Amino acid sequence: MLTRILGIESSCDETAAAIVADGREILSSVVASQVEIHRKYGGVVPELASREHLRDIVPVVREALAEAKLTFADIDAIGVTRGPGLVGSLLVGLTYGKVLAMSLGKPLVPVNHLEGHVHAVLLQAHLDNREPEMPAVCLIVSGGHTVLYNVKAELLPAGAARRAGGATVFHFTYSRIGQTRDDAAGEAYDKVGKILALGYPGGPVMDQLAAHGNPNAVRFTAPVTKGNPLDFSFSGIKTAVLRHVRARPEMQPEIAQREEALARGERTAAQLLPLCSAATLDLIASFQRSVVEDLAARTLAAAEQHGARSVLVSGGVAANSELRKHFGSQALLAGLDVFFPSRALSTDNAAMIAAAAYPHLLAGELADSQLNAEANFPLA
Ligand code: KG4
Ligand code: ZN
Numbered sequence: 001m002l003t004r005i006l007g008i009e010s011s012c013d014e015t016a017a018a019i020v021a022d023g024r025e026i027l028s029s030v031v032a033s034q035v036e037i038h039r040k041y042g043g044v045v046p047e048l049a050s051r052e053h054l055r056d057i058v059p060v061v062r063e064a065l066a067e068a069k070l071t072f073a074d075i076d077a078i079g080v081t082r083g084p085g086l087v088g089s090l091l092v093g094l095t096y097g098k099v100l101a102m103s104l105g106k107p108l109v110p111v112n113h114l115e116g117h118v119h120a121v122l123l124q125a126h127l128d129n130r131e132p133e134m135p136a137v138c139l140i141v142s143g144g145h146t147v148l149y150n151v152k153a154e155l156l157p158a159g160a161a162r163r164a165g166g167a168t169v170f171h172f173t174y175s176r177i178g179q180t181r182d183d184a185a186g187e188a189y190d191k192v193g194k195i196l197a198l199g200y201p202g203g204p205v206m207d208q209l210a211a212h213g214n215p216n217a218v219r220f221t222a223p224v225t226k227g228n229p230l231d232f233s234f235s236g237i238k239t240a241v242l243r244h245v246r247a248r249p250e251m252q253p254e255i256a257q258r259e260e261a262l263a264r265g266e267r268t269a270a271q272l273l274p275l276c277s278a279a280t281l282d283l284i285a286s287f288q289r290s291v292v293e294d295l296a297a298r299t300l301a302a303a304e305q306h307g308a309r310s311v312l313v314s315g316g317v318a319a320n321s322e323l324r325k326h327f328g329s330q331a332l333l334a335g336l337d338v339f340f341p342s343r344a345l346s347t348d349n350a351a352m353i354a355a356a357a358y359p360h361l362l363a364g365e366l367a368d369s370q371l372n373a374e375a376n377f378p379l380a
Contacts, residue, residue: 001165004068005361006075006100007354008061010093011085011113012144013037013044015056016350017064019075022164023119023358024126028067029344029351032056035201042200043190050088057096064350072104079357080367082110083377085144090373098371108367109357113348114140114379117314118151118172120341120352132310132339134170137177139299141323142315142347143186143201146232148178148299149380150306160362171359174380177302178230185291186317188234192241192287196280197258199267206284207320208269209276213285218244220290222297230302234291241287254280292323296330303336311338319346 002021009016018029034052038044065071080097083090101108117140125132134153140146153170155161161169183191186203193202198209220240225231245251258275266272276284295317303311311331317323318340331338345352360366 003076003164003358003361004070004074005077005079005109005354005357006061006064007111007350007352007357008057008078008080008093008097009113009116009348009350009353010053010057010089011081011083012089012348013049014348015053015060015093016348017061018350018354019064019068019070020123020351020354020358022167023169023355024123026123026351027070028064029349030060030063030067031349032060039200042194044086046086046088049086050092053089053092057092061096075104075106077107077109077357077361079109079111079354079361081113081116081353082371083113083374085113085375087373087375090375094371094373098367107361108371109360109365110367110371111353111356111360112377112379113353114145114147115172115174115356116352117142118149118174118312119355120345120349121312121314121339123351123355124341124345125339130339132312132337134310135306135308136310136312137299137303137306137308138312138314139295140315141185141295141313141317143190144184145315146180146184146234147176148230148302149174150177150302150308151312156359156362160364164362169359169362171363176378176380177306178228178232178298180232180234181225182233182235183238185232185234185295186315188238188291189317191238195242195245196284197255197262198272199262203317203320205267205269205272206288207322209273209281210285210288210322212273213278213281213283215285215289217282218286220286222290222294230298230305232294232298237287237290241283244283248279251277251280288320288322292320292326295323296327299327300330300334300336303334308336311336313338313340314346316347319343
């Protein structure tokens with residue numbers, strides 16, 4: 001008998017619901033993105049985010065059930081994001097999940113959003129018929145997070161495995177070995193995108209535009225993070241880009257042109273490319289090269305230091321094409337396997353929450369009536 005978990009995610013600006021069987025088979029996954037609403041503010045506005053979650057949560061859950069051709073009666077448990085995230089946003093999914101679990105008489109499993117991102121990689125590995133060898137290091141790199149974990153797998157106790165129909169189910173343990181001291185990498189992309197008038201969020205468009213520039217044109221120095229060399233820092237490179245632009249008044253007219261284009265709703269890479277000079281494309285490519293090399297260098301150093309056998313990379317920035325290429329080649333040199341989620345599983349979704357809930361459900365780690373949202377909820 002399969003265990004079907006309904007996952008609910010509402011930690012930031014995506015309202016998502018998904019149904020995952022036995023922690024690995026995605027039966028449905030629905031994401032309602034609020035990006036259009038927050039775009040004109042150049043970032044997520046918390047009050048607007050909660051309001052949209054309230055509007056979307058019921059239809060998104062219904063759609064997830066319909067897509068899986070299931071009803072509430074077919075669901076065995078509910079997994080819901082407890083944190084970290086925006087407290088008003090988290091509360092919408094959490095309260096809905098609580099009420100649903102209570103009224104259906106089903107168990108409720110609180111999930112750490114960051115553990116969800118780890119499981120996004122494991123879901124994809126299963127889809128690809130691959131199995132990452134443990135221990136692993138996992139880099140979670142998004143608009144809100146840039147953090148490195150050492151991930152270990154432990155077999156669940158025999159009783160829990162029996163409940164899983166005899167299949168081998170792992171429980172994962174995490175220790176945080178590095179994190180950003182200031183901006184997240186995705187935040188740096190978005191801030192540079194703002195400086196250069198490339199729209200919001202900056203990452204996806206800059207990823208495409210970077211392919212047209214020379215990544216060695218502008219030199220950025222890699223930040224030194226004293227104390228822990230596995231920590232990151234991205235506010236310096238953002239400031240360096242700002243200084244670079246301020247020192248070149250000839251860049252202003254094209255920035256103004258792109259701002260006008262964005263105001264007309266022209267925001268694709270194809271529409272912005274003709275409005276970018278070679279100097280701008282070089283700057284974007286150099287910024288990206290520097291960020292990607294820094295992420296890979298520290299992650300691979302972490303893998304070596306902690307004896308990892310695989311490297312997992314997850315979160316919105318893991319969708320970046322140069323990052324995927326560079327991590328792939330660097331990991332190969334180090335004799336490590338590297339795993340990414342698909343682009344859809346890289347960004348926030350609820351399939352990863354349902355998958356992360358599964359081992360906790362088997363281990364009986366359920367929510368009590370006191371369960372509350374936690375804006376700062378460290379995984380380790
Ligand atoms: O995981 P996510 O959807 O939301 C959170 O921040 O939790 O990540 C969104 C972030 C944004 O900062 C966006 O600019 C960045 O991921 N991003 C990218 C790419 N796609 C999304 N950054 C670089 N290259 C991309 N292809
Ligand atoms: Zn996330």
